[in-house]
Amino acid sequence: MPRIVAERTDTLPTLAEIFREYGYNGASLSLISKATGLGKGSLYHFFPGGKAEMATAVLEEIEAWFQTNIFTPLLDTSDPACAITEMLDTVMAYFQSGQRVCLVGSLALNDPEDRFVSLVSRYFEGWINTLTQLFENAGYVDASDLAEQVVVEIQGGIVLTRALHNPALFQRRMEKLKQRIIALAERQD
């Protein structure tokens, strides 16, 4: 039975967006309070560990979302071209054609107190490992290398799209990436 009052989980999407847009350090509690509509008292009721716990909860929800919407579907299809196309479509929608920051990537660059290292590495390891398995199943040579390449291009595409304010760049890179993977598949038949 759903509760009427706000739950901790309900705040996570807003928190995620704030962290993405302002970064961990730039996301102050007053900013968070304003965005969520919750006073600091309520925030600390939900997250006794403060901002660090908020970010951890957000990262865990992101990981779960990717598990459900990206990783699992990747291994559902037997056709790698199909699986990759589906993944890149989901990725483009999720990252809004590279205009939306990847919070995990952002924390990979700046996490000076090493608060989130394990969550950050687990996210990328999960993604690369799943892609590796997909490519191995499809009989690709250098499966893990290709998997690494895919995630690198997504992250780099976000950086450049944000830098140049050019979502067409991200779309172009994802399209080229897809074509390259499909071309590789045909070469192995």
Next chain:
Amino acid sequence: MPRIVAERTDTLPTLAEIFREYGYNGASLSLISKATGLGKGSLYHFFPGGKAEMATAVLEEIEAWFQTNIFTPLLDTSDPACAITEMLDTVMAYFQSGQRVCLVGSLALNDPEDRFVSLVSRYFEGWINTLTQLFENAGYVDASDLAEQVVVEIQGGIVLTRALHNPALFQRRMEKLKQRIIALAERQD
């Protein structure tokens, strides 16, 4: 004649390293004061505009450094394989195999007040444009597309290397990138 007392320019490398490691928001003036060995009074003497002016000065020095050490050499050589190899070697050394954050890329992800947009976009435009010219001179098809791809892979490689604490990943990606570009060159002969 070189002056004995510290100049504004002398602080830039230290400032750059602090911004890279802690991010713009995470780099507090007390941290900067400790790292440079200069009191706040001295810092504001050199940079009346405060932290924003420090970051701007650092970005300008980075752009000049890339102009001299990356962009110009790219067009000095007629052989694209040679030019790319040289560039990627310099890039690997500069970014310490991806363990050192690209400050410009970091600011591309998080610059919520849009303080550094023009410097950030100019840096990446310069890099992509120079690579485009190199590839065009060498007779590549889709020169600008390949140029974009190169910078994307460098930035993405840094993100993943930082995330996984694995500099071998960056080295591997740069090596593969080089091979792919050389293979493309042979195809056009």
Next chain:
DNA sequence: GTCTATAGATCGATAGAC
């Protein structure tokens, strides 16, 4: 030019009324 001292604002976090 460099320092110390400090202003004034904002930070993360807590206390306690309701």
Next chain:
DNA sequence: GTCTATCGATCTATAGAC
């Protein structure tokens, strides 16, 4: 659970002695 009030710490920036 949510709020307001407020704590002490830290922030950016300034003032003024040297």
